Amino acid sequence: MVNKGNPCLSGRGVTKIFGFGRHKTIAVDHVDFDFHEGEIVSIVGESGSGKTTLAKMLLGLISVTEGEIYFQGKKRDLSSGRKKQEYWRNIQAIFQDPFSSYNIFHKIDSVLLDCIRMRGGGNLPREKKVEMMTEACSFVNLKFAELTNKYPFELSGGQMQRLMIARIFLLKPKILVADEPTSMIDACSRATILDYLMKLRNETGMTLIFITHDIGLAYYVSDTIYIMEHGRFVESGSADDVILYPKHPYTRRLISDVPKIYEEWDLSTV
C-alpha cells in the first residue's frame, strides 16, 4: 500500500489495567496506532499478549484505563447509549469463539434481523427481509431456508462463523475487527472462513483489523502489521518491512516459529 487513506482509528497511549494492587494486570500498555481507511491491519501476538483486550477497547465494549482513541480524526465520545449505537454503526466485530457469540435461547434469524433493523430496515415487509437474509447467507454459501428457525447449537462452528460474516455483510460497517476468527474452527473450515472474509472486505472496501497469533497468516492477508508482546506494540510497519526485515527479537522469534513462510502457503494449517 503506497497511498494510505485518512486515519480512521488512532490511539495514543492506550492502556488497560485489570484489577487493583497486587492483582493488577496490565493487559494493554501505552500503545499508539493509526489505522487507515481501507487498510487491512494485522495485530499479531502470542496468546495473553492483550490482543482481545485491545480489540474490545477499539470496539468500545470496555473502558480505556488511560490514553485516547480517535475515530475519524476526532476524539471518540461514547458517553451515552445513543453515541455508542451510532459508533457501532461504523465498527463491528467477529469474535474468536463462535460457540459463545450467539444467545443460545434465540433462533439465528434474530441475529440477522437485528442487522436489518440496525440499518434502518426494521419496517420493511417480511418478504424483503427474507430476501436480504437469503442474500447474506448465500454470500457465505449458506442456505437461509435451511437455517431459518434453527437454534445456534444446531450449527457447526464453521457455519456459525460464516453466519457472523453474513451478519457483517448485512451491516456493512466502515471498520471490522476480526479477533482470531479462525482459531476455534476445525482446520477444514478455516480456509473458507478466511476466503469469505477477504471477499467481503474486497467488495465493501472496509477497514479490516485482523487479529491473529499467526504471523504467517498476517503476512498473507495484511497491508500493515503490528506486533504485540505483553501489551505493547514492539514493532509495526508495512507487512513486507516487518516480515522481511524484522528488527525486534520477538518478531524474529515469531517468524522463525512459522515453518514454511517463504514457501508455498499451505492453507490447511491456517
Added chain:
Amino acid sequence: MQHTLRQVFRSGKFIVGFSILMTILLIVIIYPWVVRHPPLQIIGQGTFFPPGIYVNVYDAIHAPTLYTLNLEDAAANRIGNKLRQEDRVAMKEWLVAFGVPEDEIDIDDTEKLLALWEANYNPDLRLPGMTFARHRYFQRVNASIDGLLSTEPAIIAAPNSETGALEQKALIRQTDYANVDEVANVRILALGTDNFGRDVLTQLVAATAVSLVIGLVAGLIATTIGLTLGLLAGYIGGLVDDVLMFFTNLFTVIPTFVLLILISFSIGQDKRGAITIAMVIGFTSWVWTARAVRSQVLSLRNRDHVNLSKLSGHSVPRIILVDILPYIASYVVMAFILQVSSGILAEAGLSILGLGPRTTETPTLGLMMNWAMIYQAHILGKWWAYLPVLVTIALVSFSMNLMNTGLDQVFNPALRD
C-alpha cells in the same frame, strides 16, 4: 425450553420431589372441598382426644334399626376391653399380697379370677407397702369390672314428665348392633384433637395451605429483590455495584434470623398476620440470592453474545432481560424453590418462639408446633398433635430440596452421574 423441561422431567429426583409436593398441594386443595369444617372450631371438650372414629352414643342407641348379631368372641372382647392383661397381673399381685396362695390363681380364667377377687377384695383396705396411687388404681379396676360378667340387657329409662319416676323405654341387649352408616352423628378424627379440642387433621390441612402461601410470598419477595439487585449490581457495576453490595454486606453481617426476630417482635402480636410475617421473612432473606445472581451476572456480562448484542445496538434493559436473564433462569428457579422452603421453615422457627402470626385467625404449621409445645403434647405422649405437623414440614422441605437437587443435576452437567 421444551427440551430443558423434558430433561427436567426425566430426572428421578425431581420427579419424586415434584410428586410429593403436588400430592400435598392436591390434598390441600381438595380436602376443604370434601370436609367443610372450619379448621379452628373448638369441638372437643377436653384436650388431646386420640385419633379415631367418634360415634355418637345417644344416636347409636336410637339408631332406626338395631340388628342382632350373635358373635362368638363378643363377650371375650367386651371383657378384654375392660380387663386388660396388665390388670389381671395386678389383681393377682394384690391377691397374693393379701394372702391367697399363688397356685390357686389362674389369671387366664376370667370367671375364677373374678370370683376370687369378689371374695377377697376390700376397697378400703390398703395393703402395707402399697403407694396411695396404687391403692387408687385397684379401686378403679374394681369399679370397672363391676358387672363384667353380667349378661343382662342395659335398660334405657326416661323420667316420666309428671311423676318424675323412671320409666323403662328400651332394652339394649349385648347382641344388639347399630350400623355406623345409620347412626346420625359420626365424626372421624383421623388425627384426634389438639389441646384446644380442635380437629388436628382439618387444622393441619389448613395450616399447610397457609404455610405454603407464606413460603410462596416470602420466596417471591426474596427472589424478586435478590434477582433485581443482583442483576443491577452485576451488570451495571461501578458505583451502583458498590452501593448495592454495601447494603448486601450489611444484611449478611447481621444474622437474618435475629433480624427476623427483632422485626417480628417490634411489629407486635396483633399486627402480625400471616402475610405480614411472610413479607418480613421475604425482606430479610434476599441477601444470598442477590450475591449469587450478581456473581453469575459478572461472569456472563463479558461473554461474547452479550458483546454482540451491544454491537447490535440493544439497550441495557433488553440485554439484561434477553441476554442475561435466560442464562441464569434455571439458577433463579432453584434459588426460588430454596427460598420457598426456607421461608416455610423460618415461619415455623418464628412461631415456635411465639413470634409467628397472631393466633386467632389462621393456623400455620409453626403455630401448630407452638401450641403442641406449650401444652406439652410431646411430654404427654400425644403424638398426633405434633408428629403429623413435623412430618408435613419435613415432607414439604424435603420434596423441594429434592426437586432442587434434580434440577441441579440437569443444569449442572458436572453433577450428572
